[in-house]
Amino acid sequence: MFTSEVISRTAFGSSYLEGEKIFYMLKKLADIVSRNSNKSRISILSKFWKTDDDVESEKLAREIQDLVIEIVKKRENKVASGEAESFGSDFLRILVKAFNNPDEKTKILMEDLVDECKTFYFAGQETVNALLAWAVLVLAIHRDWQDKARREMRMIINETLRLYAPINGLVRRARRQVQVGKLVLPAKVDVWIPNMALHHDPQLWGDDAHVFKPERFEKGIVKATKYNAAAFIPFGMGPRACVGMTFAINETKTALSMILQRYTISLSPAYVHHFSFSCLCSLTHTSYHSSTTAWDSSYTQFTV
Numbered sequence: 581m582f583t584s585e586v587i588s589r590t591a592f593g594s595s596y597l598e599g600e601k602i603f604y605m606l607k608k609l610a611d612i613v614s615r616n617s618n619k620s621r622i623s624i625l626s627k628f629w630k631t632d633d634d635v636e637s638e639k640l641a642r643e644i645q646d647l648v649i650e651i652v653k654k655r656e657n658k659v660a661s662g663e664a665e666s667f668g669s670d671f672l673r674i675l676v677k678a679f680n681n682p683d684e685k686t687k688i689l690m691e692d693l694v695d696e697c698k699t700f701y702f703a704g705q706e707t708v709n710a711l712l713a714w715a716v717l718v719l720a721i722h723r724d725w726q727d728k729a730r731r732e733m734r735m736i737i738n739e740t741l742r743l744y745a746p747i748n749g750l751v752r753r754a755r756r757q758v759q760v761g762k763l764v765l766p767a768k769v770d771v772w773i774p775n776m777a778l779h780h781d782p783q784l785w786g787d788d789a790h791v792f793k794p795e796r797f798e799k800g801i802v803k804a805t806k807y808n809a810a811a812f813i814p815f816g817m818g819p820r821a822c823v824g825m826t827f828a829i830n831e832t833k834t835a836l837s838m839i840l841q842r843y844t845i846s847l848s849p850a851y852v853h854h855f856s857f858s859c860l861c862s863l864t865h866t867s868y869h870s871s872t873t874a875w876d877s878s879y880t881q882f883t884v
């Protein structure tokens with residue numbers, strides 16, 4: 581709820597309650613995409629024969645679109661009725677302004693606007709949610725780091741992102757045939773880059789690659805990765821890297837500070853470390869998201 585409220589307020593001038601249905605439907609859509617992500621389909625056939633999941637996801641996409649349009653109309657109506665002077669000062673303002681742009685060449689379509697909102701709602705919430713959940717868990721396991729976290733948080737956040745990257749893979753498409761090491765990739769092939777494999781590679785991180793050791797990052801990321809930029813890519817790399825990185829880090833620091841000021845965290849004796857990957861690719865045509873989940877709130881105890 582915290583991360584939902586933060587992204588709703590900051591990006592959409594709205595609230596968790598207003599976005600609640602959108603979050604719920606995006607999550608359902610993501611679950612469908614996740615359970616179908618490794619199934620091969622013949623695209624021409626899927627035009628005529630739809631599975632239950634196809635029908636459900638089309639329905640969800642339509643409903644999400646209607647809800648986003650409702651939020652946009654509300655914003656436009658405020659300006660039209662004189663209740664507000666401008667479209668606001670947040671992310672939604674940029675989109676609504678671009679949609680209302682009289683210049684046909686630079687204006688965006690409603691379809692684009694809806695896609696951008698879906699990406700932001702999902703990218704802005706599920707990711708930080710996963711990072712916070714994992715950070716609280718590792719601090720519950722490594723209690724000596726709770727005191728250190730009160731003084732220095734970045735190392736802990738980086739180490740959590742290394743071990744449990746909320747997005748565990750990146751997708752890229754080869755535009756032409758390329759050679760990567762011994763591999764020849766034909767043109768138009770989609771490549772899944774498992775950043776989690778890089779983050780856990782003993783050749784890059786040493787034999788203790790799987791161990792929680794925030795002090796690796798004591799002298800910054802460049803030193804921790806021994807100048808190998810691709811060894812640590814929780815936010816991706818290159819021109820399509822995450823636009824929300826600084827926002828996400830600040831949000832995480834704020835939330836963790838609020839928790840650590842009030843609580844000491846300890847692990848429930850019932851906790852069993854058993855995490856799973858769930859892949860949430862191509863939710864919208866612009867975003868590829870997946871997450872690692874191990875979270876059950878009953879596993880961690882908060883002690884005042």
Ligand code: HEM
Nearest residue numbers: 703704707708711747814815816817820821822823824828
């Ligand atoms: C811990 C939190 C987060 C993590 C680990 C994360 C990670 C990522 C990754 C790996 C990508 C793909 C980058 C690539 O393909 O190279 C991405 C893209 C993106 N993220 Fe995040 N993200 C986080 C939080 C956020 C937040 C809070 C927002 C919005 C406020 C956000 C907005 C986006 C958007 C819009 C894209 C698509 C960028 C593009 O395609 O140009 N992310 N994120």
